[in-house]
Amino acid sequence: MSQNLTLKHAKELDKSDTLARFKDEFYIKDGHYYMDGNSLGLLSKRAEKALHTSLEDWKEHGIDGWMDGVEPWFYYSEKLGGKTAPLVGAKKEEVIVTGSITTNLHQLIATFYQPQDNRTKILADELTFPSDIYAIQSQLELKGYDHEEHLVQVKSRDGYTLLEEDIIDAMKDDIALILLPSVLYRSGQLLDMKRLTEEAHKRGIVIGFDLAHSIGALPHNLHEDGVDFAVWCNYKYLNSGPGGVGGLFVHERHFGKKPGLSGWFGSRKDKQFDMEHVLTPAEYAGAFQIGTPHILSSAPLLGSLELFEEAGIGELRKKSLSLTRFMMDLLNQELSGCGFTICNPLEDERRGGHVSLKHEEAARICKALKAKKVTPDFRAPNNIRLAPVALYSSYEDVWNTVQILKEIMENEEYKQFENVRNVVA
CATH class of the missing domain: 3.40.640.10 (Type I PLP-dependent aspartate aminotransferase-like (Major domain))
Structure with missing residues (x-):
């Protein structure tokens, strides 16, 4: 990361995103940030x-x-x-x-x-x-x-x-x-x-x-x-x-x-x-x-x-790598010292489509994220998976997700939840 990332930067990236139009093809709730497309993707109007x-x-x-x-x-x-x-x-x-x-x-x-x-x-x-x-x-x-x-x-x-x-x-x-x-x-x-x-x-x-x-x-x-x-x-x-x-x-x-x-x-x-x-x-x-x-x-x-x-899998891969890179840079910038470890490989050629975070309070952090309209994914014993999906996630979505996570950690909002997984994690 060579610069301080801002919301303005996220919006500029969205403005130049050639795949941004595909977000309108999906049913997405206003004010909701869906980062679990690597478990279950969202419904599109074409699929319906x-x-x-x-x-x-x-x-x-x-x-x-x-x-x-x-x-x-x-x-x-x-x-x-x-x-x-x-x-x-x-x-x-x-x-x-x-x-x-x-x-x-x-x-x-x-x-x-x-x-x-x-x-x-x-x-x-x-x-x-x-x-x-x-x-x-x-x-x-x-x-x-x-x-x-x-x-x-x-x-x-x-x-x-x-x-x-x-x-x-x-x-x-x-x-x-x-x-x-x-x-x-x-x-x-x-x-x-x-x-x-x-x-x-x-x-x-x-x-x-x-x-x-x-x-x-x-x-x-x-x-x-x-x-x-x-x-x-x-x-x-x-x-x-x-x-x-x-x-x-x-x-x-x-x-x-x-x-x-x-x-x-x-x-x-x-x-x-x-x-x-x-x-x-x-x-x-x-x-x-x-x-x-x-x-x-x-x-x-x-x-x-x-x-x-229509989108092309090559273009989707480029955006996916860019989204996950942006998310990792933001996590390092905004959440340093909060106990997170990025577990996925950092190199593009060794990374799939999601970011994997390790934290000893992972289960309760995921519950806190859901309470604030972010859908993450928990995997035992201590993994938070965040998947900004190229077809329907924006850079601003990633920015807002990380800011919500930062707020949860700074205010210790996760402590109101039990650190055990739900029946379906």
Whole structure:
């Protein structure tokens, strides 16, 4: 930070922001500062319209909505996959919108975890989201392996970040599959996916990534980088709504591989209604679908993706990095001596889309922020996550958020709250 930052500076940045117009696309309460888009993105008017379209198709056509109507449902997952593909750097055939992030994890681990000889272990890390670990443990046990022995978790040296060197060192001859986050959910660290994929493949190991905290916040190059598979949710930066349908990527070199978990929506489309008891899988990522698509939780994504097509993921990444840099500089300027530690990497190339703050009073500080119309995110044991989202956050929003946090700390307003998390944190 080379200058004293002011509200005037924030307003000047907003005035030159080429993406500022997208804020009007979202439903945002006056005087409210929403900094939790990395957990659940806000509703856009386009997403609302797309949902209404599917409701109208249901109302007008009933079951014929599968093939008729404004947005026929039978090919909906493929259409959404094609529109998502540019965000992950994939061919449209490599992406399908389906299931949830955890059911997709189960599907792809069941597909790609094929233990042979001494290669029986799965490599993950100790900082990843718990659901990923639960899925790995479950899949190991289903194949008759003790997860305490066959799940290897790379240790963090500081409790918040990982070193790629430590991950690479753990790629031993007994590793059959690797599953890692693209961005660590607590600290916001962005891993070098290309390097890790290259190192895994040198050793003959299949590697996949959980993109939950990166998709919609930054560009990816899954196809070019050679990533074997990936999964994600669409309700964070992609703003598809609570519990919105998930997505998955399978590199085209794996097309034709038998799905670990089979279901009728993995059928080749022209064969699906033949009702045969022998599955003829789709010849692309659609083969990894299991059940009937959840149309009403898929529809909002169609409207949301329109905004990403118009804004461009490259431009969104530039603004996201600028917003988080501005927030970090402000935190250092305004809250020095208040007990906060910035845990996310400071370098642009190693940072995802949110700022991670450590504080021993984190839970009660988050409650105090909510009481003053700032929505943060708490992650146990002592993390405050703040995500200024490029599509609908302004620099002035960031300025006001930090000023409110400063006021809370100076007046010790957080002390009126208990320092324990709510049931839903």
